[in-house]
Amino acid sequence: xRVLVVDDSSVMRKIVIRGLRQAGxxxxxxxxxxxxxxxxSMLNDKGFDLILSDWNMPNMxxxxxxxxxxxxxxxxxxxxxxxxxxxxxxxxxxCGANGHIKKPFTPxxxxxxxxxxxx
Amino acid sequence: MKALRNExxxxxxxxxxxxxxxxxxxxxxxxxxxxxxETQRDFALDGEAxxxxxxxxxxxxxxxxxTDGILAQLLVGGITxxxxxxxTREDLLDGMGELANMICGGMKTKSELGQIDLSAxxxxxxxxCYGLWKTEHATxxxxxxxxxxxxxxxxxx
Numbered sequence: 228x229r230v231l232v233v234d235d236s237s238v239m240r241k242i243v244i245r246g247l248r249q250a251g252x253x254x255x256x257x258x259x260x261x262x263x264x265x266x267x268s269m270l271n272d273k274g275f276d277l278i279l280s281d282w283n284m285p286n287m288x289x290x291x292x293x294x295x296x297x298x299x300x301x302x303x304x305x306x307x308x309x310x311x312x313x314x315x316x317x318x319x320x321x322c323g324a325n326g327h328i329k330k331p332f333t334p335x336x337x338x339x340x341x342x343x344x345x346x
Numbered sequence: 347m348k349a350l351r352n353e354x355x356x357x358x359x360x361x362x363x364x365x366x367x368x369x370x371x372x373x374x375x376x377x378x379x380x381x382x383x384e385t386q387r388d389f390a391l392d393g394e395a396x397x398x399x400x401x402x403x404x405x406x407x408x409x410x411x412x413t414d415g416i417l418a419q420l421l422v423g424g425i426t427x428x429x430x431x432x433x434t435r436e437d438l439l440d441g442m443g444e445l446a447n448m449i450c451g452g453m454k455t456k457s458e459l460g461q462i463d464l465s466a467x468x469x470x471x472x473x474x475c476y477g478l479w480k481t482e483h484a485t486x487x488x489x490x491x492x493x494x495x496x497x498x499x500x501x502x503x
Contacts, residue, residue: 236440236444238422238441238443239440241428241437242425242426242444283466308451309451330444330447330451331368331373331448333372
């Protein structure tokens with residue numbers, strides 16, 4: 228499995244990657260992007276099995292990223308949001324996101340939400 | 347109108363206190379104890395590591411976290427799984443912002459007040475850091491004991 232973590236916070240990217248490993252997922256490669264623009268550029272030459280994306284990011288936010296991605300790519304995307312962002316989550320799902328995780332989360336939360344995406 | 351604001355402020359304060367416990371327990375696995383709350387005129391940040399979120403929309407206000415450098419390292423190390431001694435300044439800035447972000451998100455949900463928007467976090471670190479925001483409403487400062495040190499959670503709501 229190749230996973231792309233999109234978040235402008237380096238700490239949040241570390242938290243997500245640590246959580247994935249603690250959840251016991253078999254991951255071959257994890258790459259990181261600072262925002263939607265960087266993530267889209269990485270998709271051009273690298274294939275991913277799953278994308279985890281923050282919502283609020285500079286340059287290109289998570290919602291715009293999902294909309295742009297879905298013009299040419301069907302890689303599963305799971306949004307990572309703070310609590311209280313339910314309306315935004317619904318908007319993202321309508322635009323093609325495949326799920327969402329609320330911060331703070333535990334490895335068990337990740338396992339429950341992301342298990343279906345790991346073969 | 348004032349009575350409604352006071353009622354909503356109390357809901358936010360109650361939700362904030364519960365959320366601090368939930369976030370630290372989930373992300374940082376820290377022992378935490380509520381020490382009390384005091385009120386001050388302005389929103390003053392005097393810790394070595396601070397994160398602030400601006401509330402807009404249906405309820406205006408400021409919420410922040412403030413602590414000393416050692417506890418900031420322990421908390422950010424706890425939520426990232428990194429050795430606290432290896433954290434960079436960027437890690438501490440990011441980490442305090444994420445902590446404020448998660449606490450405000452939980453407060454928003456638990457308060458059930460509907461439309462409140464959260465800004466991106468403002469983060470400040472430094473040995474002699476002191477920040478002051480002149481606010482319309484008084485600031486409530488909740489103090490929590492975390493790993494024998496003090497985390498302050500400020501709310502002008």
